[in-house]
Amino acid sequence: MTVDKPSLHSTASDRDIAKPKQHKSWIPTLLIGIAIAYLALIQYIPAINVFIQAFAKGVGPFLSNLSRPAFLHAAWLTLILAVIAVPLNTVFGLCAAWAIARHKFPGRALVLSIIDLPFSISPVVAGLMIVLLYGRNGWFGPWLQAHDIKIIFAFPGMVLATAFVSMPFVAREVIPILEEFGKDQEEAAKTLGANDWQVFWRVTLPSIRWGLLYGLILTNARAMGEFGAVSVVSGNIADQTQSLPLFVEDAYKQYETEAAFSAAVLLALLAVVTLVLKEILERKTRIKDVE
Numbered sequence: 380m381t382v383d384k385p386s387l388h389s390t391a392s393d394r395d396i397a398k399p400k401q402h403k404s405w406i407p408t409l410l411i412g413i414a415i416a417y418l419a420l421i422q423y424i425p426a427i428n429v430f431i432q433a434f435a436k437g438v439g440p441f442l443s444n445l446s447r448p449a450f451l452h453a454a455w456l457t458l459i460l461a462v463i464a465v466p467l468n469t470v471f472g473l474c475a476a477w478a479i480a481r482h483k484f485p486g487r488a489l490v491l492s493i494i495d496l497p498f499s500i501s502p503v504v505a506g507l508m509i510v511l512l513y514g515r516n517g518w519f520g521p522w523l524q525a526h527d528i529k530i531i532f533a534f535p536g537m538v539l540a541t542a543f544v545s546m547p548f549v550a551r552e553v554i555p556i557l558e559e560f561g562k563d564q565e566e567a568a569k570t571l572g573a574n575d576w577q578v579f580w581r582v583t584l585p586s587i588r589w590g591l592l593y594g595l596i597l598t599n600a601r602a603m604g605e606f607g608a609v610s611v612v613s614g615n616i617a618d619q620t621q622s623l624p625l626f627v628e629d630a631y632k633q634y635e636t637e638a639a640f641s642a643a644v645l646l647a648l649l650a651v652v653t654l655v656l657k658e659i660l661e662r663k664t665r666i667k668d669v670e
Contacts, residue, residue, distance in 0.1 A: 429647055433640035444641035452618050453626035454645070456534075460609075460622060461602040464541040468598050472549025473591070477583075479550075480557035494547050505543050506611025509536060536612035537620060544608050545601040549594035556590040557583075593660045600653040604646060 434441055444450065475494060479487060497505065511517050513530035523530060530536045564586075568578045584591075606624040613620035615629060623642055630639035 429643045433644045441641050444638040453621050453623045457603050457623040460541045463538050464602045465599050468546050469549050475550045476553035480554050494550050497544050502544050502607030506608035509539050509612050532614035537609050540608035540612045541602050544605050545598045548597040552590040552594035553587050556587045560586045596656050
């Protein structure tokens with residue numbers, strides 16, 4: 380029994396096939412290195428520098444900066460803005476998602492585009508829009524002034540700006556889940572005698588809970604970290620209409636860099652918490668999909 384030896388031609392072909400594999404082996408490493416370098420320059424190094432600057436003189440000055448009245452007022456105001464805007468956008472997002480996912484109506488695409496408007500428009504332009512509507516010379520300005528209602532450079536204007544920029548997240552997270560979930564279980568519950576409220580709490584809400592929580596986390600992060608729109612409508616008045624992001628800018632402009640970086644650390648920690656919760660929810664969602 381004889382064994383055919385590989386010909387010279389086939390050996391050369393094997394070498395030609397092997398060469399591209401050797402050349403390709405370093406490409407993923409190069410791309411990963413470029414991505415890490417880019418992220419380091421854009422995100423990692425600036426974020427680390429914030430913590431270095433905040434703790435440059437020790438923990439004592441850092442805690443002292445966090446106990447300043449202006450900082451405490453800004454933090455409290457930011458929390459109140461989030462407490463108001465997040466529930467409002469949650470209710471709106473659920474209603475909008477239900478209407479869009481469960482009904483076909485003329486103008487449905489337009490409604491989706493309007494919901495996505497805060498994603499595509501600059502926050503500064505959004506703030507200017509609010510000023511043009513509710514400012515002294517705006518559309519509703521004379522009526523508001525006649526009734527002694529102040530919107531711009533006051534807390535109501537800040538609520539409007541915060542609610543606008545954080546509006547789409549809940550709706551955009553819930554709509555795909557409702558569409559994928561379908562109507563079968565809801566209709567089955569109705570045939571068994573459940574009313575609309577019972578169907579929502581016992582059938583719909585459990586099916587969308589992870590997407591809803593994901594939208595809530597993103598809404599809260601955007602509400603507490605918003606700068607552009609709020610800066611336009613608030614006037615950035617210390618101890619009155621100054622949120623935490625505005626406090627960071629104002630303190631830095633006043634050469635109070637330690638106070639600015641200390642407040643920035645809290646905002647950075649908020650971002651870290653948001654990322655951790657986001658990862659947890661994504662893992663739970665993947666586990667549910669596998670099951």
